Amino acid sequence: MDYLLHILILIGIYLIAAASLNFVAGYTGLLSVAHAAFYGVGAYLAALMALKLGAPFWLSLPCALAIAAMLAAVVAIPTLRVHDDYFVIATFCLQVIATSVMNNWIDVTGGPLGLPGIPHPTLFGVSLGAHWQMVLLVWAIAGLSFWLLHRLVSAPFGRVLRAIREDEVFTRSLGKNVVKYKVLAFVIGAAFAAASGSLYAVYMTYIDPTSFTVHESIFMLAIVIVGGAGSLWGSVVGAAVLVALPELLRFVGMPSAIAANVRQILYGGLLVGMMLWRPQGLLGKYRFD
Amino acid sequence: MSQIVLECRRLTKAFDGIKAVDNVSLSVERQRIVAIIGPNGAGKTTLFNLCTGFLHPDSGSIRFKGQDITRLAPNQITLLGIARTFQDLRLIRQMTVLENVLLAMPRQAGEGFWGAIGSRRSAREERANREQAMAWLEFVGLAGKALDLAEALSYGQQKLLGLACCLATGAEMLMLDEPVAGVEPATTDRILDYLSRLPSLGKTVVFIEHNLLAVQTVANCVVVMDDGKKIAEGSWEQVSQEARVLEAYLA
Numbered sequence: 001m002d003y004l005l006h007i008l009i010l011i012g013i014y015l016i017a018a019a020s021l022n023f024v025a026g027y028t029g030l031l032s033v034a035h036a037a038f039y040g041v042g043a044y045l046a047a048l049m050a051l052k053l054g055a056p057f058w059l060s061l062p063c064a065l066a067i068a069a070m071l072a073a074v075v076a077i078p079t080l081r082v083h084d085d086y087f088v089i090a091t092f093c094l095q096v097i098a099t100s101v102m103n104n105w106i107d108v109t110g111g112p113l114g115l116p117g118i119p120h121p122t123l124f125g126v127s128l129g130a131h132w133q134m135v136l137l138v139w140a141i142a143g144l145s146f147w148l149l150h151r152l153v154s155a156p157f158g159r160v161l162r163a164i165r166e167d168e169v170f171t172r173s174l175g176k177n178v179v180k181y182k183v184l185a186f187v188i189g190a191a192f193a194a195a196s197g198s199l200y201a202v203y204m205t206y207i208d209p210t211s212f213t214v215h216e217s218i219f220m221l222a223i224v225i226v227g228g229a230g231s232l233w234g235s236v237v238g239a240a241v242l243v244a245l246p247e248l249l250r251f252v253g254m255p256s257a258i259a260a261n262v263r264q265i266l267y268g269g270l271l272v273g274m275m276l277w278r279p280q281g282l283l284g285k286y287r288f289d
Numbered sequence: 290m291s292q293i294v295l296e297c298r299r300l301t302k303a304f305d306g307i308k309a310v311d312n313v314s315l316s317v318e319r320q321r322i323v324a325i326i327g328p329n330g331a332g333k334t335t336l337f338n339l340c341t342g343f344l345h346p347d348s349g350s351i352r353f354k355g356q357d358i359t360r361l362a363p364n365q366i367t368l369l370g371i372a373r374t375f376q377d378l379r380l381i382r383q384m385t386v387l388e389n390v391l392l393a394m395p396r397q398a399g400e401g402f403w404g405a406i407g408s409r410r411s412a413r414e415e416r417a418n419r420e421q422a423m424a425w426l427e428f429v430g431l432a433g434k435a436l437d438l439a440e441a442l443s444y445g446q447q448k449l450l451g452l453a454c455c456l457a458t459g460a461e462m463l464m465l466d467e468p469v470a471g472v473e474p475a476t477t478d479r480i481l482d483y484l485s486r487l488p489s490l491g492k493t494v495v496f497i498e499h500n501l502l503a504v505q506t507v508a509n510c511v512v513v514m515d516d517g518k519k520i521a522e523g524s525w526e527q528v529s530q531e532a533r534v535l536e537a538y539l540a
Binding site: 177 | 402
């Protein structure tokens with residue numbers, strides 16, 4: 001039972017990460033491969049505030065959101081000056097720098113050894129250590145995040161984002177401040193990624209840099225693509241499929257050493273298949289052409 | 290003098306030493322229809338790009354209703370009241386016709402972060418905007434296509450949608466880059482009919498066009514450019530007699 005709840009928790013965490021990446025990449029067309037960097041910032045901030053300052057999760061979560069958002073605003077200035085392929089490369093650099101800081105700023109991040117012993121969040125003095133409690137916490141925050149993002153994309157705000165994705169020049173000619181919207185989308189995406197990372201840290205109680213590398217960013221992007229770029233519900237489906245699918249390998253009795261590799265093949269095969277037969281994703285409508 | 294809405298003074302813009310726009314001055318009076326003609330490479334589109342903020346001049350100034358707009362960004366200029374269309378027909382192709390027009394509406398509360406999250410006011414605003422957008426689509430005769438994707442329209446219809454978006458920005462002045470180029474005759478006549486009605490709605494129109502019949506039909510004033518310079522200006526009857534104009538077209 002705990003095992004199933006564990007999967008449910010991971011789906012919730014990835015749902016927030018993927019939906020927010022969809023907001024940035026799928027709706028606004030900013031193909032960022034640095035989402036795991038902001039996810040990592042959230043995780044490390046939640047962990048450090050709990051371990052060094054003894055701050056409760058209810059305080060560290062908004063702090064993580066705010067700091068990730070500020071960080072995103074600062075890096076958006078140089079990053080958003082470049083377009084298309086160059087933007088991908090710029091965010092890739094950002095991701096490499098972030099991983100490098102996590103690995104090498106040993107006094108703060110613990111380096112490759114990571115940060116163990118992160119306490120579970122508490123509510124009215126009760127530690128939310130049990131799986132079912134974490135399910136409720138994660139899915140409450142996931143639900144709220146989804147609702148907020150959904151609100152934004154279905155409002156005229158989202159219409160401007162989708163317009164930017166397709167034709168920036170035309171959107172500017174209609175009087176929209178394209179730069180402002182791109183920065184805003186990037187910042188909002190980073191804040192939700194940090195929320196997701198904070199939940200990951202307090203659920204796992206241990207974090208190290210391997211969870212926040214470019215592979216993780218690409219995994220999140222895979223969820224977005226499989227679910228459908230420009231469809232938030234698609235990201236829910238995508239998160240469920242990509243988190244749960246490899247778990248099936250356990251049930252066919254595959255040894256874990258092999259399963260880890262087969263999982264990569266599975267992801268790769270799935271992505272290739274999607275590109276061939278359903279490039280817009282399971283629930284997506286938008287063609288990137 | 291207050292009748293002049295757009296005033297370009299001694300505009301120059303060079304690319305790699307080649308002067309695409311060379312010392313051009315131009316005044317446009319309110320509620321007039323001005324055509325800019327000239328051979329390919331004469332600098333007509335560059336002049337448009339300068340007036341709408343997509344390029345900034347090397348020297349010279351542009352004033353719109355008395356305000357200096359020389360260094361402003363395109364989106365600021367649109368909100369001040371100059372909207373444009375593009376030669377290579379730009380639209381949000383994977384959005385519906387109606388959404389394209391809605392997108393063009395200025396200063397929407399629901400386009401802000403808090404406006405989008407906070408609810409009622411922007412929902413009411415969106416309903417009102419829908420009506421207004423439908424009215425513009427009605428004006429260009431596309432109301433029946435409102436829910437089709439923009440990419441599903443014919444070329445001429447897409448030009449009409451571009452015009453509707455331009456109108457929906459609320460801008461007082463429209464700069465249309467080849468509004469009837471490549472459009473079949475029936476739709477051309479429709480577009481020209483709509484253009485000729487714009488001054489009565491308080492709009493001022495400047496358009497670039499190679500179709501001289503269209504220019505003759507709707508323009509009150511014709512500006513001829515060649516090689517970056519303004520070589521003639523006046524009514525069609527006047528400019529079509531000038532030797533320099535004939536030379537530029539025949540050479």
